[in-house]
Amino acid sequence: MAHSYTPGLTVTETSVLRKRRLLPIPGTVTVKTGAPVQADTVVARTELAGKVHVVNVANLLGAAPDEIRDYLTKKEGESVARDEVIAESKPLIKWFRTEIRSPIAGKLESVSLITGQVLLREPPKALELLAYVDGIVVEELPSQGVMVECTASLVQGIFGIGGETWGELAMAVRSPDERLAPDHLQPAMKGKIVVGGSFLGADTMAKARETGVAALVVGGIHDKDLRELLGYDLGVAITGTERVGFTLVITEGFGVIPMAAKTFALLAAHEGQKASISGATQIRAGVIRPEIIIPKPSKSATAQPSGTEAEERAGIQAGDQVRVIRDPLFGRIGNVKSLPPDLRLIETESHVRVLEVGFADGSSTVIPRANVELIEG
Amino acid sequence: MTPSSASSTSQQGDHPLSVIIATDCGSTTTKAILIEKVGNEYRQTFRGEAPTTVEAPFEDVTRGVLNAFAEVEELSGRKILDGERIITPAREEQGAKVGVDIYVSTSSAGGGLQMMVAGVVQNISGESAQRCALGAGAIVMDVLASNDGRLPHEKIERIRRLRPDMILLSGGTDGGTVTHVVEMAEYIAAAEPRPRLGMSYSLPLIYAGNKDAQPRIKDILGHKTALTLTENLRPTTERENLAPARNKIHDLFLEHVMAQAPGYKKLIDWAGAPIMPTPAAVGLIMQTIAKRENLNLIGVDIGGATTDVFSVFGETFNRTVSANLGMSYSISNVLAEAGLANIMRWVPFTLEEQTLRNRIKNKMIRPTTIPQTLDELQIEQAISREALRLALIHHKSLATGLKGVQQERTISDIFEQQASGKTLIDMLKLDLIVGSGGILSHAPRRIQSMLMMVDAYEPLGFTVLSVDSIFMMPHLGVLSTVNEQAATDVFVRDCMVYLGTCVAPIGQGKDGERCADYTITFGGNRPLETGTLAFGDLTLLPLGTEERATVELRPAKSVDMGSGKGTPVTREVRGGAVGLLLDGRGRPLQLPSDNQARLKALTKWYHAVDLYPEKS
Structure with a gap:
């Protein structure tokens, strides 16, 4: 039978990641295979024809x-x-x-x-392509760019805005269900990636811009605040080029939703470390999710990539941790108890494949399989 | 036998086609259907699907195709593949079914065919070029014209930033001035446009403008693009000639664009007919049916990201694609374009704005989720009504007569002047609406599909409605280029699900006032049905798929059924999975502005046609 599409977001302590860094038009690659690079290392450059x-x-x-x-x-x-x-x-x-x-x-x-x-x-404009993550060049793609590899902790978000940046991770709240308030943002957080809990509102966004934080990571936001931040109603989820003063990654969805405990714990464990972050999201074929990459110091890049990009996912299995991604239980996190094979009639009168999810409070419910996502890693 | 020899065999016609396998390689899913000749007619027998494999890590479209074939093999018991080869021709080996006679395919993987078009005058050559590209199955990223209001450097910047698969340049009538179209060519050359796929190949550009400018165009664009010259698509202001440029688009789609996409060279080799862009194939089957049945139709395919609308009125075919109106990836854009109030007017309960906005955004970022509760289903179906409505408005604006044509006017025109370029979509002359796409094809109750289309399109008079059962119109479109009988057999018997007929008088009145009296004569022993349709009423009468009835309607003085106000009309109507819908809600359809009255009206209508289950 065909594979069922199981969307999932990776949250993992250790993964070997490969990032393909490509110029938009042919140019010159400035680093060699085997070279260590920092996030701000120029790996290729080209000239864009003038206006x-x-x-x-x-x-x-x-x-x-x-x-x-x-x-x-x-x-x-x-x-x-x-x-x-x-x-x-x-x-x-x-x-x-x-x-x-x-x-x-x-x-x-x-x-x-x-x-x-x-x-x-007009004269041509120089375009420099940066490595974006600390790692090692493992492949040169002549005239186009390079492949950078790093061993890192990885958190994929569900949606983001703003481009690539990097900075030190700073935890602004104590628990994943705490809201990120303006008061949480301190002057010392300038240039840092600030992690909040369940929600941040327009007032916190304004304070973040004023403080000069590099990026914000939080469970959820309200659509109306996003509209206010961008100045328009976002129609399709293709982002990454916005300039709002910081990069924003939401891990759960729209609304007030506690950040998954696993995600929060992983980020907290790396507080003070340098991370790379991108808000770029593309929810179409060829999906791109926003990400937070926390590279680990590594001596070589000989490990086989267990990367998130190259691996084909298996389906959901009993015991897996999943996030409910549709109302009425949107945002709840639980574990799969069973996967009945037969189609079930749901309230809408559709016959769909379902699974049974158990929650921490001991309750359980039956949900369409399409309405959960695996917390991977 | 190799896949490539399969194509040559079928094209030579050495073997009659009795088993056909067809795929549509969509952005996310590759759908395969098996068609077999049963007796004297073709029937769709099995289907299979698998994720499309154009993107990393596979980067080979044929992997998804083979997976979809494997599912068909499993279900049908027919061995289609020998390793990674399609077995041809179809035969029996030791009592087992083996092979197929031909493989055909359509494709919209990797975002389909994305084009930029340019003309000189925006609503003359610009619009014709746009119609040409849309009819060929493309998404039009932008229409540039000399008079589009943008300054030259803005035009050049726009061309630079877009990365289309192909450019279509038109402008100037044959023998007319060359200056303006040459100017557009200079802008394109200055922008040095690059193709979306592939770093190193030249961007295909079709020139279909003033033939006298061809030598200049060659000088300017010949060395900067892969230039193809063809006949002018608007040789005179009064005539549009889209076929030659459309054919060139299809040729280049295969030669250049498809050839850049991973795995397509192999796919082209396997197929026994040229691979078509998915919407072009849907357009083709719509035209075939309209011609065969001699009717005017509107077809709609509402997907996750885009909504395609097709129409055939008389001899004229038109297609538009609303690139950002869809039910998952683009659902948030429906909210942005329609506005919250327009969506909420169809929802039979009240909901806080912030909750609805967040829910819509959550569907956008998790597009594969499905409504789990009745409320959620009702919200999605409300949004679909607005997506369908907006896409039809867009279609009407482009499916027009030629603009810029000089009209002879007489003294009587002083009182009634019509501009050139009037829309061709006449809802009163519309015979059939064909709906396709998940929200319409898979609605839990067929009446939901019917009412979504009726509410969105507001058909006038008598209109038949239908849905595509499992989205096989693309397959049948490309099949019709090889074997029209097979395509139409399957379309009529397996693809189309007739929902029934909507009868909608034109006019408005107070709720409860007489709109029309009716007498309905059924076949067999079923007694006559007589009654009065009041304004504000929605009445559903059972009438099965194979059944017909004669409807005599005697409208009130102010009400028109297409023959003039107050004039009685008698028509034979066909039934379907839903039946005969008498819509007395008035045209144009106006919902009460007061919230409580609106909720009451919706509840009444939804109950009258048993639209949703009762909440437990």
């Missing part, structure tokens, strides 16, 4: 498009300075001369005798 500006010389001079070469003072390929004259009319009386100046510094790229326009291009 193009269009100047319609024919229109501005009132000339025919196929005649504009006669008026240009610069040739294709030549450099131009900002406000430098690139074309001028040739009246009998100099006083009536019209000059066209370059709106940018760069070079004159092309001249069109059909449209009468000239294209000017």
Whole structure:
């Protein structure tokens, strides 16, 4: 039979991770296989072509498009300075001369005798690709980038915003069900990855920005606070490029939801250590989850990757710890007691595959299998 | 026999097709169906599915296809694979069923075909180019035009940032000015666009504009893109010629885009017919059915991320894709576009805004979850009504007559002027609505599917509604290119589930006022049914799938059934899994603005048609 899709988030103390670091366009790889790298090490660089500006010389001079070469003072390929004259009319009386100046510094790229326009291009911009995690280069991908490997603790979140950053882990609350309040954020947390508990609101987000924390990790947030933070209603979960002053990772979902005890304990155990964090989320085929990576000091990178990316998951089994991911028990964490093989009729009158989950308080319930996720690792 | 020889065998027609295996490689799931000739007709017999394997760690689409085949093998007892090879032709070996006669497939894996289109005038060549790309099964990432309001550098920046699979450039009528379309080509060249997949190959660009500009376009774009020249898709303002460019899109989709996707070279080799983009195949089967049955139809496929709408009115086929209207990945965007109030108007209970917002976001981040309680089901079905409604509005805006066409006007037009580019979607002339996608195909009760579509589309007069049973329209679309009989046999017998007919008078009145009197004559010994349909009433009468009835409707003075206000109408209607729905709620459909009155109305309607189970 086909495999059933079992979404799961990894929370693991030790894993060998491989991060593929790729340039958007071909460039130069600056590190060699076997080289140790820090999160901020440049591993590859390239040049992004500069912006193009269009100047319609024919229109501005009132000339025919196929005649504009006669008026240009610069040739294709030549450099131009900002406000430098690139074309001028040739009246009998100099006083009536019209000059066209370059709106940018760069070079004159092309001249069109059909449209009468000239294209000017700004100088290329250097793009540096960083390692993002402390580790070792295990593979060079010529002209494209590298594979960096590290042994690390890994926590995958369910949703995040903001890009890659790194810093020291700081625990701001004492338990996974405590809310992260503005008062929890101290000046000493500037540049750090701050871990909260069940929830943070708009006031805490504002304080985080003011304090200058690098990132926040918390169980849940309200959608309305996210909307306020972003300035728009997020339609699809493709994130990572937002600039809100910090990176945000939520581990459980939307609402007030205590962080899974295992996640909280793992992060607390590494308080004070350097971690790399990314809020980038893509919930489509080719799923990307936000992550917190806490590299361990390692001497070599010879271990076989047991990485999260390459491993095919087995299905859920009795005894597994799972998180309920749909109302009415959203956010509850329990253990699988049994997996009845037959389809069951649920309240909606759908016939679905179910499992029985037992909770810490001794209660148990039957839930569609689609509505739980494995806490992996 | 190798897979590649399978294709050559079938194409030569040496073996009549009696066993067909077809797949649709979707973004997340690869779905396989087995079709077998039983007597003189083709029937869909078994199905299997497996996760699509385009992404890491597999990065080979054929793995998922083989897994889906393995499931079909297991269920059907037919040996299809010899290792990783498809056995052809179909035969019996020592009493066991072995092999298939042909394999066909569609694909939307890896995000489907993503295109950018460019024209000169936005609502002339820009729109035609957009219709062309959409009809070919693409998602249109952006439409650029000389007059789109963006400055040149903004256009160039936009082209640079998009990473389409392909660009379609059009503009200018044949023999007309070349300047503007050349200008657009210069912008594209300056942007140096790069393809989405693959770092090193040139981006395919189809030029389908003013033929006189072709030499210039070659100079400008020939060395920067993989340029293909074809006929102008808008040779004159009055004529649209989309077929040549559409065919080129399909060719390039296979040659360039598919060839970059992992495993597709092997898949192309296996298939006995060109692999089609999934929506193009759905469009094809819709057109085939509309032509065969001589009817006007609207088809909708509401998925997790996108909603596709297809229409065939007269000879004209149109397709649109609302890229961010869907029931899981894009569910939050339905809320953003429709607004909370529009969603809540369909929910028969009150719910705090923050709770609803958080629930919708939680579905977005965990898209594979299913409603577990009745409340949750009702909320999802409310959201689907809005997604369907918005996608149809989008479709209506693009499925139009040609814009920019000069119209001859007479003195009478002073009083009634119609702009060119009027929508082609005439709900009164609509015969059939075909719904597809999980929320419609798998609703626990068929009446739920029917009412979601009725509420969202507000059909007028007499309209038949149906759903796709297990989403096999893509398979049948691509199959129709090889064997139309097999495709239509299966479509009619196994794919379409007729729900019944909706009868909806046009007009509005106070609740309880007479809307129309009706007399319904059934076949056999069933007695006549007569009665009065009042405004605010929703009445469901049983009428089975194979049954027909004659409905005579005598509307009130202010009410129109399509033949004029107050004019009686008699029509034969077909039944279905739901039956005959008499909708006296008025058109346009207006829900009470007062919250209590709205809840009362919804509760009354939902009870009248037994929409949901009683809460225990």
